[in-house]
Amino acid sequence: MKIMAGNSNLPLARAIAGYLEMPLTDASVRRFADEEVFVEIHENVRGEDVFVIQSTSYPTNDNLMELLICIDALRRASAKRITAVVPYFGYARQDRKPGPRTPISAKLVANLITQAGADRVLSVDLHAGQIQGFFDIPTDNLYAAPVMAADIQARNGGQELMVVSPDVGGVVRARALAKRLDNAPLAIVDKRRDKPGQSEVMNIIGDVKGRACIMIDDIIDSGGTLCNAAQALMDAGAASVTAYITHGVLSGGAVARVNGSALKELVITDSIVATEATAQSDKIRLLTIAPLIGEAVRRISDESSVSSLFD
Numbered sequence: 001m002k003i004m005a006g007n008s009n010l011p012l013a014r015a016i017a018g019y020l021e022m023p024l025t026d027a028s029v030r031r032f033a034d035e036e037v038f039v040e041i042h043e044n045v046r047g048e049d050v051f052v053i054q055s056t057s058y059p060t061n062d063n064l065m066e067l068l069i070c071i072d073a074l075r076r077a078s079a080k081r082i083t084a085v086v087p088y089f090g091y092a093r094q095d096r097k098p099g100p101r102t103p104i105s106a107k108l109v110a111n112l113i114t115q116a117g118a119d120r121v122l123s124v125d126l127h128a129g130q131i132q133g134f135f136d137i138p139t140d141n142l143y144a145a146p147v148m149a150a151d152i153q154a155r156n157g158g159q160e161l162m163v164v165s166p167d168v169g170g171v172v173r174a175r176a177l178a179k180r181l182d183n184a185p186l187a188i189v190d191k192r193r194d195k196p197g198q199s200e201v202m203n204i205i206g207d208v209k210g211r212a213c214i215m216i217d218d219i220i221d222s223g224g225t226l227c228n229a230a231q232a233l234m235d236a237g238a239a240s241v242t243a244y245i246t247h248g249v250l251s252g253g254a255v256a257r258v259n260g261s262a263l264k265e266l267v268i269t270d271s272i273v274a275t276e277a278t279a280q281s282d283k284i285r286l287l288t289i290a291p292l293i294g295e296a297v298r299r300i301s302d303e304s305s306v307s308s309l310f311d
Helices: 010-019 060-076 105-116 129-134 145-155 168-180 224-235 254-259 276-280 290-302
Strands: 002-005 027-031 037-041 049-053 081-086 120-124 139-142 161-165 186-192 201-205 212-220 240-248 265-269 284-287
Touching (some): 002 010, 010 049, 027 060, 037 060, 049 060, 049 290, 060 081, 060 105, 081 290, 105 129, 129 139, 139 290, 145 168, 145 240, 161 168, 168 212, 201 224, 224 240, 224 254, 254 276
Parallel strands (some): 081 120, 161 186, 161 212, 240 265, 265 284
Antiparallel strands (some): 027 037, 186 201
């Protein structure tokens, strides 16, 4: 087995390699003067089981091209099996046609990864479960919920917890976390606009009064919905609101928005490398998923069960 890394999230790749007690494959992933991606592998990978670690986060297109070219280089170097380890799968939110004449970009990216030569894919908390079906190769979708549940129990012992889904679409994910937290009660934030141009009205389904609310979601991008939901929960009498989000995209002024919000804390994983603003924020904390991915990589290489990680 060999572990190869692109440039999108080297700290996570090194942590995964450290968990597996093995070095990263010696390779160069660099740019020509015109920004073309060039990959050169400096050691023999013939007949090897190779895992390429690369989140397709910002800059999404550049990181996606790096992944595709790494896979192509490995295929041409006669690697036995190539697994694309994509902790954050970009374009996942474009998983259906929201209107006429729009693309399903998640399917296009799945085709690109497959055609480049990947034999299987490993990702974490895909935005929609059906994306696994977009691939014609084996695809494992890991869940960060066990890592989050352990952290929540360690930091909120003795408090009356309430798991909250920030929208109706995230209820399944919230229910799964609530089950891990000794069947904690569940609340839902119902968001709607009464009229075009008017601000959103937040309705809380469930009694959150006096509860330590744990909001759970897969992606935080601009942070607007999450911060508004946190304020609505506090207005409804919640004792505190902490958010656990797998992928901290945090684009634009999201970090400033979180810093000025009613959130007690925002906990994100290291599936996307933290920006300087994120690292300096007192309200944002990073939770590593390197052991989770590392153990899944080990089990795939050993041909043992990955699903038993979540039993």
